Amino acid sequence: MGESQDRSSAEDEQFAVAIREWLAENLVGEFAQLRGLGGPGREHEAHDERLAWTRHLAAAGWTCIGWPKEYGGRDASLRQQVIFHEEYARANAPHTVSHFGDNLLGPTLLAFGTDAQKQRFLPGIKNVTELWCQGYSEPGAGSDLAAVSTSARLDGDGWVVNGQKVWTSQAHEADWCFVVARTEPGSARHKGLSYLLVPMNQPGVTIRPIVQLTGTAEFNEVFFDDARTDADLVVGEVGDGWRIAMGTLTFERGVSTLGQQVGFARELEHIADLARRNGAADDPLIADKLTRAAIGLRVMRAYAMRTMEKVETGGNGGEPSVSKLLWANWHRGLGELAMEVVGASGLLADPDLTDEQRLYLFTRADTIYGGSNEVQRNIIAERVLGLPREVRP
Known part of the structure; x- marks a missing residue:
């Protein structure tokens, strides 16, 4: 056991050195100017340039690293x-443009496709030649995914999709969308849903940007009006969409969250x-909040590691929901702390937002997107603690 652990540790160290050196050698020239760009709330920044960078990563084998080697991955351990x-x-490397394909749909297809x-879609995800978005939320079904009303009916050799999705990140840049739709007329809640792969570049798809408080528009409304997709582009069985969608959400709260925490x-x-430069750190209350934030970050990382280890071994006792609550509340609190440190001048935009103002405004959404706090607490209460289900109309 000791030799095995030593060998694993040595391999991990070699892996760390390899990516560290590659980043140092490649984040140069035009790519060096992209450092730090494109994070949450800033996806509009240098999209085309970050696309070129992501494809550069792919050419060197640094995308989809957890995938099996037979599908172009590195079969990297957790x-x-x-x-x-x-x-x-x-390394403050730019955020990639392939998150939805690399970290969400790709693992979903590997598990259920x-x-x-797999042969049709994984190469395009791996090489970043096809970009994806996620068609889950609707105006009447935000965090309550089981309430979706977007419908799909089989017509000859294809599905005809009708409905509206909302808060669809990067839909305006995507080639494809994985859509949860109701394929069984008259069904309710979790039953009768299917997980469809729908092309975005067709006459039946309309995309409207949603301008946020930050002035940017990463989110979109997407309207499907007799949009079509092939009959065989259902992941899993017809009617089994809820299980597949939940699998995708588990992947969403995977290893990339550790990188998020470095950010x-x-x-x-x-x-x-x-705070040290403007004297705010001399305020005992702010100094205490900075200390608590540092402690919270350590707790968050430890819990995220524990969560991923359990998920990898097939267990899921609600840890992903707890993890989401931890980081969302912590990050929202950090945005509030940023404004406290800035002081009264933070109330003015002159005319552009500062980094602190943008952090504050965007983190208001952290406790909503990706599953709201209220829904995460319901999951923990019902599925982990065994409490009675919330009364629904």
């Missing part, structure tokens, strides 16, 4: 995937440095 995301974040679906640490360091 620990190595964590190392990659943390080293990537420490047919051989034909959180950088934001906290910036705020602490600002």
